[in-house]
Amino acid sequence: MNIFSLHSGNNRCAESPLADARGSVELKLGLMKKSLTCTKCRKKFVIQGEAGRSREVPQTVLCPHCQKPNQVIWPMNAGFHVEKPGTENA
Numbered sequence: 001m002n003i004f005s006l007h008s009g010n011n012r013c014a015e016s017p018l019a020d021a022r023g024s025v026e027l028k029l030g031l032m033k034k035s036l037t038c039t040k041c042r043k044k045f046v047i048q049g050e051a052g053r054s055r056e057v058p059q060t061v062l063c064p065h066c067q068k069p070n071q072v073i074w075p076m077n078a079g080f081h082v083e084k085p086g087t088e089n090a
Helices: none
Strands: 018-020 023-028 031-037 044-050 054-061 069-075 080-083
Touching: 031 069, 044 069, 054 080
Parallel strands: none
Antiparallel strands: 018 023, 023 031, 031 044, 044 080, 054 069
C-alpha cells in the first residue's frame, strides 16, 4: 500500500468515496472535492479541483479561516481551490 494513499487496496478508486482522518472525499465527473478540518482552528473548509490521473502526493493548503498551512493528499500537478463551507459553486 502506498503510504500517501487515502484508502487501502487500489491506488485509484474513483467509484467509491474516500476518507482520511480529517475529512472526506467526493469524486464526480473527473472532479474531486475534499472536506477538511483545520489542524489549528478546527474549522471546516473544502478544496476541489480536477481528480487527475497522476499519483497522489502530500501538498500544503492554507486554511481560509486562520491561514494555517495544512497537509492534504492530492494528485500531483492537478490544480485545486479552497473554499469555506457554504460557498461552493453549485
